[in-house]
Amino acid sequence: xxxxxxxxxxxxxxxxxxxxxxxxxxxxxxxxxxxxxxxxxxxxxxxxxxxxxxxxxxxxxxxxxxxxxxxxxxxxxxxxxxxxxxxxxxxxxxxxxxxxxxxxxxxxxxxxxxxxxxxxxxxxxxxxxxxxxxxxxxxx
Numbered sequence: 001x002x003x004x005x006x007x008x009x010x011x012x013x014x015x016x017x018x019x020x021x022x023x024x025x026x027x028x029x030x031x032x033x034x035x036x037x038x039x040x041x042x043x044x045x046x047x048x049x050x051x052x053x054x055x056x057x058x059x060x061x062x063x064x065x066x067x068x069x070x071x072x073x074x075x076x077x078x079x080x081x082x083x084x085x086x087x088x089x090x091x092x093x094x095x096x097x098x099x100x101x102x103x104x105x106x107x108x109x110x111x112x113x114x115x116x117x118x119x120x121x122x123x124x125x126x127x128x129x130x131x132x133x134x135x136x137x138x139x140x
Contacts, residue, residue: 003081005029038075046085046094055091083109
């Protein structure tokens with residue numbers, strides 16, 4: 001089950017890729033606004049590898065850092081949970097080859113889920129209306 005949380009945050013003053021990566025992480029509920037977060041580093045690597053249509057393993061993400069592989073896997077699973085990344089075999093991939101496509105697919109997921117919730121709400125309303133009519137008929 002995917003969980004999508006979106007925060008309304010202002011764009012950073014400086015529109016450089018590193019600041020935008022951090023902004024995406026914060027907007028999607030992956031991290032706070034802290035600089036140098038593990039989430040930003042993971043997203044950078046996922047985006048970079050997506051541009052050449054490749055995935056990246058959790059082991060490759062730990063190279064050159066003092067981060068435990070289990071910590072990296074935990075964060076990668078959060079990316080999967082919100083629908084930004086997918087896992088195929090031992091590799092992790094950005095859900096699409098461009099960030100704009102990832103956001104577009106998340107929008108589709110949200111729209112589809114909202115339609116499902118709306119349909120259930122309509123059915124619930126019909127059920128409650130029927131229940132109220134039955135209750136009134138018994139009183140009257």
